[in-house]
Amino acid sequence: MTQSRNDADVAFIKALAELLNENDLAELSVKRDYGDNDSLNVKVSKIGAQPVFQQTAAAPMAAPAPTAPAPAAAKPELPADPAQHPGAVTSPMVGTAYLAAEPGASNFVTVGAQVSEGDTLLIIEAMKTMNHIPAPRAGTVKRILVGDGSPVEFGAPLVILE
Numbered sequence: 001m002t003q004s005r006n007d008a009d010v011a012f013i014k015a016l017a018e019l020l021n022e023n024d025l026a027e028l029s030v031k032r033d034y035g036d037n038d039s040l041n042v043k044v045s046k047i048g049a050q051p052v053f054q055q056t057a058a059a060p061m062a063a064p065a066p067t068a069p070a071p072a073a074a075k076p077e078l079p080a081d082p083a084q085h086p087g088a089v090t091s092p093m094v095g096t097a098y099l100a101a102e103p104g105a106s107n108f109v110t111v112g113a114q115v116s117e118g119d120t121l122l123i124i125e126a127m128k129t130m131n132h133i134p135a136p137r138a139g140t141v142k143r144i145l146v147g148d149g150s151p152v153e154f155g156a157p158l159v160i161l162e
Contacts, residue, residue, distance in 0.1 A: 009040060016044045022111075026147050088157040089136060095126035097146040097158065107148075109159070113141045121159050124152060135161060 016030060032040040091097075099107040099122050108120045115121065115135040124131045139161035146158050 009042075012040075013042055013044065016042060021143065021145065026150070085157070085160050087139065087142065087161045089121060089133070089159045089161055091124060091152045091154060091156045091158055092133070093124055093126050093131065094154050095124040095131070095152060097148070097150050097152045098123040098125065098130075099144070099146075099148040109141045109144070111141055111144060115139060115141060115161065122146070133158065137161065 012032075027043070029043045030041075032042075099109075101108070101123070108122055109115060116138045117135055119135045120132045121135055121141075122133050124133055141159060142162050143160040144158075145160065146152055146156075152158065
């Protein structure tokens with residue numbers, strides 16, 4: 001595998017991971033065919049709040065891979081680990097995260113929503129008890145890092161507030 005293809009594949013996988021998080025997906029699988037007996041299979045999935053990447057390649061590539069167009073505006077660099085983000089709200093317990101009070105109800109918060117200190121961000125069910133997770137400060141919800149009904153660990157990042 002050539003270095004340029006490797007770089008393009010890494011950028012492609014990072015873009016898939018962002019798509020996974022931005023659209024609150026649990027798993028994303030893509031197959032790229034580059035030519036005869038040459039393909040890239042990528043499966044990006046979340047286990048808890050951490051993305052997991054799996055990549056397989058069929059054979060060395062004969063031609064360079066097409067690259068995705070560059071984004072119009074560069075995003076500010078975020079820490080590689082969302083738990084290290086200064087606006088991260090982390091889980092105070094092990095349990096199951098729920099974004100709404102009950103199935104079919106609207107979520108407590110959405111990306112871009114303004115919250116006040118003490119507003120409920122989500123619920124974590126632990127030992128049959130529904131624990132409301134409050135906003136530790138006022139701010140704007142920039143990212144929601146867990147899916148509805150997903151398991152969370154103690155200290156796992158749940159939401160990014162800025």
